[in-house]
Amino acid sequence: MMYLQPKKQSLVKQQGSALMLALFVMIVLMLLGSALVKILSTSSETIAQEVIGTRALMAANAGMQAHLQKTFPLNTPNPQACPADFSYDLSAVDGLKHCWAHVTCIAYSTPAPGESYYRFVSQGDCGSSAIDSESIGIVRSSRTLQVEARNL
Incomplete structure (x- = not known):
């Protein structure tokens, strides 16, 4: 046999x-x-933004609840006067570290005597670290809630 x-x-x-x-x-x-x-x-990054956005919504909700409680205290028949604008530092609350809520209240026209109408606007701000004017590279989110209420 021959091999090539x-x-x-x-x-x-x-x-x-x-x-x-x-x-x-x-x-x-x-x-x-x-x-x-x-x-x-x-x-x-998308997940971080979503989580911080949810925390901002919860901060706005917490500020709104605190301001509503000041205006409509329990076991009091008449609401209090519209409280002054206030900023709540929510960093001490578990889950709301680096979060703030700024709430405003506006009393507006009452169509019937004895009725009071209020418009509350709460803005929650949260960041992935301390929010400063010089902060660079942090994830930051803001959410706003508006509630209209009247006395019963």
Whole structure:
């Protein structure tokens, strides 16, 4: 039986092709890896913004409830006068660290004697760290609630 020897010329032409293939595969894998890192980073930023937005809504709600309680105290037949604008630092409340609520109250026209109408606006602000005017690179969110109320 006779074996044919491959020509040395064809071996010379194929030298380095495996190196080029390995280099191509490495570049493709690096591009896929960097795209995955970018997607994960964007996803975590979105989740952080959503969580801080929910905390801002809860801060606005807490400020609103506190201001409504000042205006309509329990076991008192008549509401109090519209309380002054007030800012609540909610950092001491579990889950509302770095959160503030600013609440305003406006009393407006009463169509019938003895009836009082109020408009409360509460803005909750939360951040991923302390909110300063010089803060850079923190996630910050704000939510606003409006409630209209009247005495019974």
